Amino acid sequence: MNKAKRLLGLGLTLALSVGVTFCGKSSSPQTAPIILPPIQQALTTTSTTQRIPADILASVLFKESGLSGAPTGSLYGPTNTAIGPKLGETAMGLPRDTLGLDASMENDSIAVQMTAYGKWVRGKLDEAHLDLPVSLARADDVYDWIWQLARMHYPDATSPKNLQILFAMELLKTLNQGFIWQDPNSSERLELPARVPAIQITDFSDTVQANLLFDSRVSDILAADYLQLTYYNETSVLNRPRRIEVIHCPYTVSNCLANQLDPTNPAPLQAHYVIPADYSVLPRPVKILPHSTPVRRLNEDGQIQTTTDAIVIMLVGNSGRYVEGERTQVNPNWYTKEQLSDLGKVIIGLCQALPRENPVVTTETCSTIGTGIQFSDASRHKRFQLGDIPDYEASIFESVVRNPSNINGAVSAKLPANTKTFASGSPISVEFTFIKGTSRLEIQRLERCVSGKTVWVPINTQYLRSVDRKSVDITLYDDGPNKNGQQFIRAMAYAADGSFMNWSNTSFFLSGFDRATAASNSAQCLD
Structure with missing residues (x-):
C-alpha cells in the first residue's frame, strides 16, 4: 500500500511502502517498521541526527544535481580522459575532498554523500555557534538556512557576496x-510540494531584504548589467x-x-556575459568580464585553451547531468524564449560596440550567423564537451x-x-493556445536514440484555420528518455507560408510505466 507521509512535519512528501506482519497466533495486526528507500532513508536520518530541515537538504540536492552523485564532466583526448569541474563532483555542488570523500565509485552514492554533507553542515554551524530552527514556518527562518548554507558553500573570505x-x-x-x-x-x-504561499522577498525583514541586494552597475551594453565578481585572468595577452x-x-x-x-578548476568554462x-x-543578463580579458575553455584534447578573438556569451540552464560525456538526465526545457x-x-x-574596439569588425560581419555569431553546437563534436549547447536548433x-x-x-x-x-496509458488532454493565423501545429515528444542522443519526434500534426x-489527447506507456517515466512534449507553430513562428514545451511524469522500452527508431537517430 502506498501512502504519502510528511517527513518530520515538513513539506517533503515521500512515497512509502508500509508492510503489515502478524506475531504468533494473535490476530492483532502489528505494523512493521517502515523501511525507506535509500535516498529517503538518508534524508530522514541526516535531517534527524544533524537537525537540518529535510526540505532544505532535498532542495540542495535537486538544485545542484537533480539528485545525481556521479561526478559530472566529459571525456577528452585520445585516451578518453574524464575531466570535469570540482564543483560537479558531488550531488551538493561541492568538491569531494570538502566532504571528506575520495574519488571511489562507492562515494557516488547519494546516501553516502548526504551523510557526509549533513555532518559537514552541522560542523560548520557548531563552529559558528549557530542554532537554527528545524521548522521553516517563518520566512526569516527560511532565510537563516539559505543564507548560512550560501556562506558555507561560498565562504566570505574567498567568494564575492553576489x-x-x-x-x-x-x-x-x-x-x-x-x-x-x-x-x-x-x-x-521524491516529491517536494510547492510552498503555498510562496515566500516573496518582501516577506523578509528589512534587514534581510537589504542583505539580498546585488552589487551591480550599468554596463556598456544596454541589455546587460555589470555584476561585480572581482576576478581577472592573469595573462599577458589581450x-x-x-x-x-x-x-x-x-x-x-x-x-x-x-x-x-x-x-x-581543471575544467574552466569562462565567458564575458551570462544570460540565465x-x-x-538574476534580474537581467550580466557582464562579468571586460571585453579585453581572454577567457578559457577545454579543447577536444582536454587542454585549456585561451580565446583571444571573441566575446563569449554563456547561456545558463539545467539541461541535464553529464557523466563522462553522457547526458544522463535530459531536460530539453532548459532554454526559454526570454x-x-x-x-x-x-x-x-x-x-554596435565591437567596431569601435576592433576596426576590422563591422556591424554586418559581426551579426552574420556562422562567422560573426557562432553557436557551440553539440552535434559538431563526437562527444559532448563542456560548453556545448544541447538541443540546439537553428530554426529556434x-x-x-x-x-x-x-x-x-x-x-x-x-x-x-x-x-x-x-497513469500510464491514460489519455492526457493537453490544451495548446496560440494566435490566430497559425496554420500548422506540430506536436512532438522527446525520445532517446541507442547512441544516447535525444531527438524530437512528431506524434501529432494539427492543420488550423x-x-x-x-x-490534443496524448497517450503514452513507456519510461521516456530519462528511463524514469518523465515525458517531454513540444509544440511547434508554423505560418501558412511554412515559416517558423514560435514554440512551447511542457513535461509530466507517468506512474506504472513500461520499463526498459526500446530506443527510438526515428530516422533522426541516424544523422
Missing part, C-alpha cells in the same frame, strides 16, 4: 516551486574580439560563476537572435488541472 546571494535565491526558488523526482533504477520517488561565441553551462547560475572564479534561463534569481530574446538583444549591443535559436523583439505569435501548453503525474486553441 555569489552567495545567487546561491541563496536559487535555494529559495527551489523551496518555493518544489519538484518531483523518480529514480530510473528503482521505484523510489582579447581582441572579431566574433561572438555562444556557449552553454548546464549548472546553476551560482555554480557556473563559481567555476569561473576558481583558478585551480529566467530572471527569478533567454534567447535577451541573447539577441545583447548581440545587437555588442555588434537563429530566428530569435535575428529578430529578438518580434517573435511571431505565442504558444502555450497547459496540462489538465496543472497535474504533473498521470482561424482558431487560437486546440486540445
Whole structure:
C-alpha cells in the first residue's frame, strides 16, 4: 500500500511502502517498521541526527544535481580522459575532498554523500555557534538556512557576496516551486510540494531584504548589467574580439560563476556575459568580464585553451547531468524564449560596440550567423564537451537572435488541472493556445536514440484555420528518455507560408510505466 507521509512535519512528501506482519497466533495486526528507500532513508536520518530541515537538504540536492552523485564532466583526448569541474563532483555542488570523500565509485552514492554533507553542515554551524530552527514556518527562518548554507558553500573570505546571494535565491526558488523526482533504477520517488504561499522577498525583514541586494552597475551594453565578481585572468595577452561565441553551462547560475572564479578548476568554462534561463534569481543578463580579458575553455584534447578573438556569451540552464560525456538526465526545457530574446538583444549591443574596439569588425560581419555569431553546437563534436549547447536548433535559436523583439505569435501548453503525474496509458488532454493565423501545429515528444542522443519526434500534426486553441489527447506507456517515466512534449507553430513562428514545451511524469522500452527508431537517430 502506498501512502504519502510528511517527513518530520515538513513539506517533503515521500512515497512509502508500509508492510503489515502478524506475531504468533494473535490476530492483532502489528505494523512493521517502515523501511525507506535509500535516498529517503538518508534524508530522514541526516535531517534527524544533524537537525537540518529535510526540505532544505532535498532542495540542495535537486538544485545542484537533480539528485545525481556521479561526478559530472566529459571525456577528452585520445585516451578518453574524464575531466570535469570540482564543483560537479558531488550531488551538493561541492568538491569531494570538502566532504571528506575520495574519488571511489562507492562515494557516488547519494546516501553516502548526504551523510557526509549533513555532518559537514552541522560542523560548520557548531563552529559558528549557530542554532537554527528545524521548522521553516517563518520566512526569516527560511532565510537563516539559505543564507548560512550560501556562506558555507561560498565562504566570505574567498567568494564575492553576489555569489552567495545567487546561491541563496536559487535555494529559495527551489523551496518555493518544489519538484518531483523518480529514480530510473528503482521505484523510489521524491516529491517536494510547492510552498503555498510562496515566500516573496518582501516577506523578509528589512534587514534581510537589504542583505539580498546585488552589487551591480550599468554596463556598456544596454541589455546587460555589470555584476561585480572581482576576478581577472592573469595573462599577458589581450582579447581582441572579431566574433561572438555562444556557449552553454548546464549548472546553476551560482555554480557556473563559481567555476569561473576558481583558478585551480581543471575544467574552466569562462565567458564575458551570462544570460540565465529566467530572471527569478538574476534580474537581467550580466557582464562579468571586460571585453579585453581572454577567457578559457577545454579543447577536444582536454587542454585549456585561451580565446583571444571573441566575446563569449554563456547561456545558463539545467539541461541535464553529464557523466563522462553522457547526458544522463535530459531536460530539453532548459532554454526559454526570454533567454534567447535577451541573447539577441545583447548581440545587437555588442555588434554596435565591437567596431569601435576592433576596426576590422563591422556591424554586418559581426551579426552574420556562422562567422560573426557562432553557436557551440553539440552535434559538431563526437562527444559532448563542456560548453556545448544541447538541443540546439537553428530554426529556434537563429530566428530569435535575428529578430529578438518580434517573435511571431505565442504558444502555450497547459496540462489538465496543472497535474504533473498521470497513469500510464491514460489519455492526457493537453490544451495548446496560440494566435490566430497559425496554420500548422506540430506536436512532438522527446525520445532517446541507442547512441544516447535525444531527438524530437512528431506524434501529432494539427492543420488550423482561424482558431487560437486546440486540445490534443496524448497517450503514452513507456519510461521516456530519462528511463524514469518523465515525458517531454513540444509544440511547434508554423505560418501558412511554412515559416517558423514560435514554440512551447511542457513535461509530466507517468506512474506504472513500461520499463526498459526500446530506443527510438526515428530516422533522426541516424544523422
